[in-house]
Every structure is written in structure tokens, then in C-alpha cells.
Amino acid sequence: MHGVFDIVGPIMIGPSSSHTAGACRLGLMSRAILGSQPFTATIELVGSFAATYRGHGTDRAIIAGLLGMSPEDERLPHAFDIAQEMGLTYSFIPVRKSGVHPNTAIIRLTDKDGHTVRVEGASVGGGNIMITELDGFRLELSGTLPSIIIAHLDRPGVIANITHLIAEAGGNIASVRDIREKRGQTALVVIEMDDELPPVYVERIASSRHILTAFTVPKL
């Protein structure tokens, strides 16, 4: 059962929990994955997002999230002006794509240092989101808990080593979801934690054998 503040709440900028609050959180999550202030953003909108984004302020909400604003931030409607002040250039492209959730956005970001990220995710209702693809890897990331995202080679013992390090840090795992692209090649694991893993342990995971990259994403 949902909690009291899921029903009387969230506090948010209107008009739509899925098309505004959820859209903002997709932006916030993409920013968290990039790990820095985005410099350019190309946002493809699919389905209902593509059809109604202007009327629901979906575009402003995504930009607000990319700038680090929460769904209840009253600056959200002015996100375009703030983006200009902060030097974020962006474009929105309505696209057709089948087989995805009707409220899907594909967000490509670049930061000042040239780091890029491609995040695909959907607003799944009530302001909740699900990130479904990251740089071509499939994953499931909801942002309801602090998470660790790890790209690794598909080899025996890799997950055991990761969970061992988390245990050593005293961290408690809420969920683990590992999806590999092909046997023996690469895979992406998302580990949801009760509390954030200390950076030193993230470093240790990142520098372990068969690990391509490891980073944390805070709870939204």
C-alpha cells in the first residue's frame, strides 16, 4: 500500500503528475547520471509526451530537471529563461517509436568537458519514472532509492565481488537487477541501496577486475 504522502502529495508544480512532475524527474535523473551541469541537450519525445508536451509544460519540466530543479520548484515554469542564463542550449524533437511506454523521453546530454550520455526513460504515473536505457544498455532505474550503476564484462564472479565490497562497507542492498546484452560480452547492473555507498567503495568497485565503469545516482 502507498503511504500517506503518496496520496496527499507529492507537492508539485502542475498541471500533470505524469507529464510535468514525472518529466522533471526524468530531467533530474539524466542530470544525475551525467554527473555534471549539462551544456547541450537534445530531447526526443514519444507518444503522449510528443502529442501534448507544450500544453502540459513537459518541455519546461524536463529542462528544469536538467538544471537541477525539483518538481516542486516554483522556478520550473521559467526553466527556458533560466537555461539561457545558465548557458544550456536544448532542442525538442517529437518522434515516433513503437514498443515503448507512451510517456517516453530520450535525452542526450553533453557537458562542458565533452562527456556525453544518452538516457531513455518513461514517466510511469503519479510522478514516478523508470529509466530503461543508458548509453545503449538496458536497465531499470526508478530513483526511489540511492543506486549504484555498474557496467561490467559478463564473467563469473563479478556480481559476487561487487556485493562483497558492498557488504564490507556495511551497505544493505534493496534490489539488484543485472541485464546483459549478450553472453560473455557486457552487462549493466543497477543496485538499489537503503543508504548511499561511501565514495571510497564506489572507487574500489570501479577499479575491480572486469568492471568498465561504476558510479552512484542519488535518490531523487
Next chain:
Amino acid sequence: MYDFSTIAELTAEAEKAGLPISSIVISREANESQKTYDEVVAQMRHSWHTMKDAIDKGINNPQKSVSGLTGGDAPKIYSMLNASAGKSYLGELACCACAGAVAVAEVSAGMGRIVACPTAGSCGIVPGALYAAHRYKIKNDEPIVRSLFTAAGFGMIIDEMACIAGAEGGCQAECGTAAAMAAAALTELAGGNPEAVAHAAALALKNLLGLACDPVAGLVEVPCIKRNGFIAVHALTASDMAISGIRSVIPPDEVVMAMKEIGDQLPLALKETAGGGLAATPTGRRLKEQIFGKQTE
């Protein structure tokens, strides 16, 4: 520890403990979220202030919606309290509930800050009804804050047993749930026992069964905003009925199940897809074209 998954269980817990439903819901929430009773109440106090701020903004500083389709109706209804009071059939309290509900819904459509209750589309109903009760009956904020937990308890159960999203169950699920929540809160505030509170919720929901979700252009504006105003008054009616001793012939949990069943049977065109009803009228289609331009489907 208190727990409940049906209205019958929630009512029974409250009766057994000799406590109002709000107390049961607060205790459960404190336990589930590992917070103190006072912390949970403080969080709700913040939500109530956010609701009141939205009402104030919608009445005193009205804005057009993003689409330009709506905005500015709250002050009109509010004027029935003063300038046109002599012509009002509803009277001050009900007019105030209606104006408060429309105000919050308009603030939401204008990209202002609101509390989803239970959704953004139905965000005016509970605040409008409680604002009227606050202004004319219960001056102290604390009982109002507590009553929001009663509202939440019913929303949680309906969400769990059926659904609260228009896209899933039609407007009966969204505004119907908000009506049940508002009616329950009002009835507890008016001194109703847990049974009366449960029946107020049932009466309010029952009378909205079958309501379609057919907003013009798929936007949360037409008919949603005015509907928030209507349903805030609807909740007052349900509370008065329950306090007077009227009971729903169909028990509250069965009414919720009926809502779910009707929701499952509603065609997709009437579940927030803008494919039927008001959205599909000639004017509805024309407005959509006006807002979004011609779509090449």
C-alpha cells in the same frame, strides 16, 4: 500496530481503539516511515499550508493556463460570497468550497505549486472543501491537518483496492476518490464517528460512479477545473447526509469494488486519451487543433 487494507478494517481499528480514523492513519504512517507521530503531522501541516497558498493565489492572483484555454474562474465564483451574495443559492460555505477547489485546479493548470490529492487533476477538491470548513466552522488549523490523514487513509485504500488514475479507471477513479477523501475528512471534522466517516466516503464515491475522463486536447483543464469545484460541493453534501444518519445501502468496500469494475469496463476512449466524450466533440477537436496545430497522424 495498526494496519488496514479495507475500509471495514480501518473503521474497525478506529472503533476498537476508541480513536478517530485520523489517529489510526497517523500511527500507521509513523510506523511505516520510521518517523515520529509529530514529524508526520508536521509534514502534513506543510501540505495544508501549500494548499492554502494555492487557494489564495488562485483567487487573488489568477493566471491563464499554459494552453490559454482556462484560468480566472475562481475569482468569479468567489465573488458570489460578496458582491453577488444575494443571488447565491449555495450560500457562503459551499460557494467558498467551490471557489477554493477551482482556485487550486487553476493554479495547477497555470504551472503553480499544488499538492496532488490524490492526483494533480483532482488537486482542488480536498483543499476546497476543507478550506470552507476551516473558514466557517473550524478556525484552528490543527483539526484540519489531522483530517487530511483521514482523507489519505481512504485514498490509500481506494488506490490499493481499485485505482486513482483517470488513465486507469476514468474520472470516477480520480475525482471520485478525491470526493470520498474530502467527504471522509469533513465528516470527521463535523464530529461523525468512524462509521459515519466511512459512509460519507461511500456516498460521495457512489454518486460519481461511471464518470468519464475525457479532457479536451488531453489537457487537465476542460472539464477538470470546474469539475473540481462541483465535486468539492458534492463532498459537503455527502458529509451532511452521513452526519444526519443516512447510510449507504451498499457497504463502502463494495462501492470501491464497483468503481474498479466500472473502470475496467470503461472504453479506452474515456480514459484520458482524448479519444472520446468532450474531447471528441467538434469544439473539443477544434480547440485541440488550435493549441497543438494540425497533427499529421
